[in-house]
Amino acid sequence: MATLTERDAGVLGALAEVFPTWQGEGIHVGRRHLFVRLAGCEVGCRFCDTPAALRRPARFSVRAAAGEESHDNPVDAARAAALILDVDRSDGPFHRLAVTGGEPLEQPAFLADLLRRLREGGAPPVLLETAGTEPEALAEVIGSVATVSMDVKLPSVAATTPGWDTHRRFLEIASRVEAYVKIVVNDQVDPRDVERAIEVVRAVDSELPFLVQPETRRDGGLAAKPERLAEVALAAERGGLTDVRIVPQVHKGLGLP
């Protein structure tokens, strides 16, 4: 019998993978999340650690306790929601549904439809992991999101085009719900980029969590020395931010996906 979410056709989109694991970044680090990775991203960060999700593959995987299934892209949002809601939760509940990418907001109509169906189907609260570059798309889905994990991209580290005003507009919308900002830094970080990121957060809400994340090299080591991380964190505190934390990517150290 068709589930509630499969009764009407939905918007087509592309997924990369669905899998359960423990959150490795941000303020909910260490909590068990079900990850829903959307496919495709045009942001172009030099340090991207999900290169397989930059393009839209012909098929996507759903991994769970019972094994792994493969499904075709593009996928209807109704079908995608049903697959996600069907993932076995007998090991225990998921604290959040971590909707990530790629850049999930690059498929705004699909994402909005998917999140609506997941909410109606009783899915866990959604944590949206995003590069913070699509404020108009965020405005369309913010009502279905519990937490926004937003990157502020530093051009000297990510090699991306500066987007400070876009990041500020994005954060204004994100801060309607639980939100935090993450910057990825390495030893080449330009202090002026750090200052601009601090300004973005201070302009919206200086009490938002501000996470300094060292870039993880491909060999698993960190591309930022401890003293550089401390410099950045202390600059953020001197800049008026009240909740500054240094948090590396824990999942990589633990060998988790």
Ligand code: SF4
């Ligand atoms: S925004 Fe994320 S997925 Fe896109 S290039 Fe940057 S790190 Fe990779």
